[in-house]
Amino acid sequence: MSADTIFALGSGQPPAGIAVIRISGPHAGPALHALAGRLPRPRHAAVATLRHPASHEELDRTLVLWLPGPATATGEDTAELHLHGGRAVIAAVEAALATLPGLRRAQPGEFTRRAFANGRIDLAEAEGLADLLSAETELQRRSAQAMAGGALSRAVNTWREMLLALSARLEATLDFSDEDDVGEGESALPPGFAAGCTTLAAQLHEWLARPRAEPLREGFRVVLAGPPNAGKSTLFNALVEAEAAITAAEPGTTRDVITRTVALDGVPFTFVDTAGLREEGAGAVEAIGIERARAEAVAADLVLWLGPEGQGPSSATLWEIEAQVDRADAPPKAAPMHRLSAQTGKGLATLRTALVTHARAALPKPGEAALNQRQHVLLSDVATVLDHAAREPDPLLAAENLRLARRALDTLVGRTGTEDMLDALFGRFCIGK
Numbered sequence: 001m002s003a004d005t006i007f008a009l010g011s012g013q014p015p016a017g018i019a020v021i022r023i024s025g026p027h028a029g030p031a032l033h034a035l036a037g038r039l040p041r042p043r044h045a046a047v048a049t050l051r052h053p054a055s056h057e058e059l060d061r062t063l064v065l066w067l068p069g070p071a072t073a074t075g076e077d078t079a080e081l082h083l084h085g086g087r088a089v090i091a092a093v094e095a096a097l098a099t100l101p102g103l104r105r106a107q108p109g110e111f112t113r114r115a116f117a118n119g120r121i122d123l124a125e126a127e128g129l130a131d132l133l134s135a136e137t138e139l140q141r142r143s144a145q146a147m148a149g150g151a152l153s154r155a156v157n158t159w160r161e162m163l164l165a166l167s168a169r170l171e172a173t174l175d176f177s178d179e180d181d182v183g184e185g186e187s188a189l190p191p192g193f194a195a196g197c198t199t200l201a202a203q204l205h206e207w208l209a210r211p212r213a214e215p216l217r218e219g220f221r222v223v224l225a226g227p228p229n230a231g232k233s234t235l236f237n238a239l240v241e242a243e244a245a246i247t248a249a250e251p252g253t254t255r256d257v258i259t260r261t262v263a264l265d266g267v268p269f270t271f272v273d274t275a276g277l278r279e280e281g282a283g284a285v286e287a288i289g290i291e292r293a294r295a296e297a298v299a300a301d302l303v304l305w306l307g308p309e310g311q312g313p314s315s316a317t318l319w320e321i322e323a324q325v326d327r328a329d330a331p332p333k334a335a336p337m338h339r340l341s342a343q344t345g346k347g348l349a350t351l352r353t354a355l356v357t358h359a360r361a362a363l364p365k366p367g368e369a370a371l372n373q374r375q376h377v378l379l380s381d382v383a384t385v386l387d388h389a390a391r392e393p394d395p396l397l398a399a400e401n402l403r404l405a406r407r408a409l410d411t412l413v414g415r416t417g418t419e420d421m422l423d424a425l426f427g428r429f430c431i432g433k
């Protein structure tokens, strides 16, 4: 338990209808008492007049909650002030809280970090929570909810128990191996040991084979490519502008690249337009378009190729698009996946539907927890050492493999780990979470 008591605005940017200030730590009760003049009945909403503890000036007349630990989100004593959401109200209450002994403003993610430190959530659940807070589409929300709700954590606990059982049986045979009763050509391993490792590894491989968290978090990446005047930007605008509700336009890190993240039918997409090619000479232009496309295709989940048929980059899934069917001078394609005119809208709805269907198949299913890079690396390590253990004739080496596997599982859920990694994760949260 931390000695400091922290407080922060947990609700959104003011001004707002209501602003929730959360206070967590051993001084949460005394702080609420100092402002409200009493401690309300635990876990029951109460109306109170909050006053400055020194001047007794009225700060707000509002709803408060007293939530004694450890059955709270952070595991600590918690108080909540549900204020009128004006900036000055919040500032006055925060200033009053800051005068109280043992209280200080929280750092980003500090409430969640305490929940983790107090064993209320594990690391995989905290990662799920971070994704839940940044979720902007239904698909993102449901997958993050599964992770935050412990889908991976429960699996890890099961695997950990299976590992411990395998280790225990192995250690038992090791204890007896002194007696030298293992005959020539006879395995020193307990019966069914290899099969046990293989069964466990199979469960890990099933998780490892699932679609990953990153394309879900960042949006299924669709790159529009082809030479200038092929209709890329018109198509890009048609695809992103119709669904501008959650767009976040970012100037690309690469020169001349525009990316925009949108949701189509609840599925997150990042569309990439390789726009703004500077035309230097007629012959070179096509080559530039193709070169740009090659570079972008490496990171793409799908390339929409608007250039000459069969000349698109080969490194990604690619759909041949004939994009300017309204124009008489546009070169036709013999066998395009889609024929459309972003200008007139012809063929656009069909393309959108096809994109959504295609991305859905490549992204985690609704409500399916997906592994992020860190989790994937660690689970791969576990699967690898288990594959080794299954083939290992020497019980001592097999036991060491199982220990390595257990250590990686512990790191996965944060039973062991480095401060750096925790700093990086909890730094992703906003203040007040």
Ligand SMILES: Nc1nc2c(c(=O)[nH]1)N(C=O)[C@@H](CNc1ccc(C(=O)N[C@@H](CCC(=O)O)C(=O)O)cc1)CN2
Pocket (backbone or CB within 6 Å): 020, 022, 070, 071, 072, 073, 080
């Ligand atoms: N006002 C408010 N809303 C909020 C939060 C909050 O802290 N305050 N949350 C902030 O995270 C989230 C809800 N998370 C929570 C997680 C656990 C417990 C909790 O007290 N759990 C106890 C008791 C459960 C019970 O009474 O049934 C437990 O699990 O033992 C509360 C909130 C979202 N909404």
